[in-house]
Amino acid sequence: MTSSVLLPLEPTLTMSDVDVIRVTGGVKLAGEVRVVGAKNSALKLMAAALLAPGTSVIDNIPRITDMGIMGEVLRRLGAGVQFAGDRVTVEVPDRLHPEADYDLVRRLRASICVLGPLLARCGSVRVAHPGGDAIGSRGLDMHVAGLEKMGAEVSGEHGFVVASAPDGLHGAKIALDFPSVGATENLVMAAVLARGTTVIDNVAREPEIVDLCQMLNQMGALIEGAGTSEIVVHGVDALNPVTHTTIGDRIVAGTWAFGAAMTRGDVTVTGVEPRWLEIALDKIANAGGDVDHGVDSFRVRMFDRPRAVDIRTLPFPGFATDLLPMAIGLAAVADGQSLITENIFDGRFMFAEELKRLGADIHIEGHHAMVRGREHLSYAEVTASDIRAGAGLVIAGLCGDGVTTVRAVHHIDRGYPNFVGDLRSLGVEVFRAEVPADPEYGF
Numbered sequence: 093m094t095s096s097v098l099l100p101l102e103p104t105l106t107m108s109d110v111d112v113i114r115v116t117g118g119v120k121l122a123g124e125v126r127v128v129g130a131k132n133s134a135l136k137l138m139a140a141a142l143l144a145p146g147t148s149v150i151d152n153i154p155r156i157t158d159m160g161i162m163g164e165v166l167r168r169l170g171a172g173v174q175f176a177g178d179r180v181t182v183e184v185p186d187r188l189h190p191e192a193d194y195d196l197v198r199r200l201r202a203s204i205c206v207l208g209p210l211l212a213r214c215g216s217v218r219v220a221h222p223g224g225d226a227i228g229s230r231g232l233d234m235h236v237a238g239l240e241k242m243g244a245e246v247s248g249e250h251g252f253v254v255a256s257a258p259d260g261l262h263g264a265k266i267a268l269d270f271p272s273v274g275a276t277e278n279l280v281m282a283a284v285l286a287r288g289t290t291v292i293d294n295v296a297r298e299p300e301i302v303d304l305c306q307m308l309n310q311m312g313a314l315i316e317g318a319g320t321s322e323i324v325v326h327g328v329d330a331l332n333p334v335t336h337t338t339i340g341d342r343i344v345a346g347t348w349a350f351g352a353a354m355t356r357g358d359v360t361v362t363g364v365e366p367r368w369l370e371i372a373l374d375k376i377a378n379a380g381g382d383v384d385h386g387v388d389s390f391r392v393r394m395f396d397r398p399r400a401v402d403i404r405t406l407p408f409p410g411f412a413t414d415l416l417p418m419a420i421g422l423a424a425v426a427d428g429q430s431l432i433t434e435n436i437f438d439g440r441f442m443f444a445e446e447l448k449r450l451g452a453d454i455h456i457e458g459h460h461a462m463v464r465g466r467e468h469l470s471y472a473e474v475t476a477s478d479i480r481a482g483a484g485l486v487i488a489g490l491c492g493d494g495v496t497t498v499r500a501v502h503h504i505d506r507g508y509p510n511f512v513g514d515l516r517s518l519g520v521e522v523f524r525a526e527v528p529a530d531p532e533y534g535f
Contacts, residue, residue, distance in 0.1 A: 113501045113512065116521040117471060117492035121357035123518045127345045127364050128154045128178060129338030131507055133300040135162050135202045136277050137307055137338060141182040142171065142209040143284065144311050146333035148182050153338055154509045157502070161200040165192055169206065184333070188213055194220035194251060207235065207253065208278035211244060212285040216256040221248070234275035238266045242279075242286055263288030263327060271296040271407045276323070277304060283325035284313040290325045297321065298408040299339055299368045307336040340364030340388070343414045343480070344508060346372050348518075350418035351487045352392040353381045354425055359518060362389040371411045375401050375419070379426060400428030400465055405435050417443045417484025423463035424452035425491050432461040443481035446474040450488055450496065473497040479507035486511070490520065499527075 129152035139162075141148040153159055155178070163173040163180065169192065172183035190210045197203045197220040210217040221232065232253065236246045239255060241264040246255045263286055268275055276296040281304075283290035295301070297319055305318035311334050314326035345364040352359035353376045366373065366385040373390065377383045379398040384391040400423060405413040413436035423430035424447060434440045444454045444461055451470035455462045471494035476482030482504040489496030501524065504511050515522045 111501050111524050112527050113486055113498045113504070113522060113524050114495055115486055115489040115498070115515070116495050117469070117490055119490050119520050120355045121348070121351045121359050121490070121518040121520070124360040124362065125348050125514050125518060126362045127341045127348075128152060128509060130154075130300055130303070130341040130343070131156060131158060132202075132273075132298075132341075132343070133303045134159065134180075134338045135200075136205050136300065136304050137336060138162050138166060138173075138180065138182060139203075139205045139209055140281055140304060140307055140311075141333070142166070142169065142184055142188060142206065143213060143281065143308070144331040144333045145184050145186050148184070148333040149335040150180050150182070151335065151337040152178055152340075153180050154178075154341065156507060156509050157505045158200055158202065158507075161196060162203060165196050165200070165203045165206065168193065168196070169210070190214040190217045192219040197222055202274075204232070204235075205274065205277050205281070207255065208239075208280070208282035211239065211255050211257060212261060212282045215258065215260065217254075218249075219253050221251055221253055234268050234270070234272050235278050238264075238268070238275060238279040238292070239282060241266050242282060242290065261286035261327075263290045263325075265291045265293075267293040268295060270294070271321070273298055273301065276301055280305065280308070280315065280323060280325060283327060284308055284315070284331065285329075286325075286327040288327055290327070292323045292325070294321055295323045296407060299342060299365070303339045307334065310334045310336060342368040343412060345369060345390075346412065346415045347418055347480075347483050347487065347508075348514075349373060349376060349390070349392045350415065350422055351490070351518075353379060353394045353398055354418075354422050354487060355490050356394045356396065356398075357518075358391070358393045360389060360391040364388060364390075366390040371409065372415055375403055375411065376422075379422060397467065398422055398426045400426040400430040402431045402433075404433035405440075407436070413437055413440060414480050416440045417480045418487065420444055420447060420452075420454065420461060420463060421484050421488045421491075423465060424450075424454070424469060424488065425467070426463075426465035428465060430463045430465070432463060434459045434461075439477075442477045443484060446477070446481070446485055447488055449474050450485075450492055452488075468493055470494070471496045473499065475499045476501055476503045479503050483508060483511065486515070486522075
């Protein structure tokens with residue numbers, strides 16, 4: 093264990109919004125890379141720690157910007173948060189401050205997951221709406237409807253979600269309209285301290301949901317069905333603090349898998365369970381890749397130009413929407429025409445417009461992208477619009493014929509703790525540098 097190092101709100105070892113990554117194309121990714129804990133799990137595990145007074149420890153966390161922001165969210169709620177290497181210690185008091193301010197929630201939508209734990213612990217909560225908009229807006233309606241069935245009174249007030257349960261929460265039967273990860277997490281965390289039994293149907297089945305439920309059961313919760321479409325929670329009177337290890341990040345692992353396929357490389361990825369990427373790895377195999385599964389590891393080799401494959405995103409166990417930029421990148425250099433369909437988020441195809449600047453042949457119609465593959469891409473200056481788009485653009489730059497510059501790489505920091513270092517370890521000529529901020533666009 094390394095010495096205690098506080099992870100600041102804006103970690104000094106990561107890139108800012110005026111940093112760029114410059115990557116030289118024509119390189120095949122080759123070597124071994126280890127992924128650390130899943131961002132989409134670790135953030136929720138920190139929130140779950142609020143359910144038990146005392147000191148909980150979460151190991152194998154990624155050192156990324158979002159972890160620092162979540163740490164500050166918990167501090168303002170009254171918890172003590174200390175980062176040391178890949179471990180975070182959360183000291184939870186007997187009494188919490190039940191309000192999460194907008195200045196932090198707007199920077200990390202995942203921080204809305206404190207809603208369920210705070211309502212269960214405090215009986216009332218006031219959490220800023222991530223969009224600062226009406227309570228019934230898309231994104232939180234299933235959270236609200238489920239909590240109301242459990243006896244909560246929920247309203248919107250000046251951009252905040254305000255909820256109270258003066259008589260405490262009680263068990264209920266809840267059916268989600270869509271297997272929302274966020275709604276599943278909030279409702280499960282609220283239900284563990286509710287009276288009686290809560291049955292939640294059509295829940296998210298992601299490995300990160302299973303990880304959360306495993307930690308809650310370690311704390312003394314009684315949860316059945318995690319990983320299936322129905323979760324049953326038998327409420328208990330109190331939970332206890334624990335030490336828990338975060339599962340590996342399947343999205344980061346998938347990024348390197350597609351990077352190997354796109355560059356016709358040979359990459360071994362460790363620290364993650366291959367079955368969590370079954371559909372993605374099958375698509376790479378269908379594209380001509382050689383995929384070997386190991387114990388908490390896998391290897392991807394691509395000897396020739398990849399073949400075109402059709403991909404559509406779906407809730408787990410389907411193809412993850414977070415890997416869509418990598419799927420489009422693979423299609424952009426594949427032999428033939430691919431149809432890529434996005435069924436989860438409307439804004440994912442913003443990435444495609446930047447990829448076109450690298451010479452990709454992409455035509456968008458609604459939530460479909462028709463991609464005609466090219467033997468090689470070009471080089472250009474492009475801008476990341478989100479975490480996965482940023483990583484996808486850098487990987488696509490490896491398929492170009494020169495030096496590609498990716499701007500706004502602070503997005504990449506939010507999901508990849510050592511992205512440039514990992515690229516270098518895989519044989520890439522890459523560096524980051526500060527450039528003057530663009531006064532028109534702010535980066």
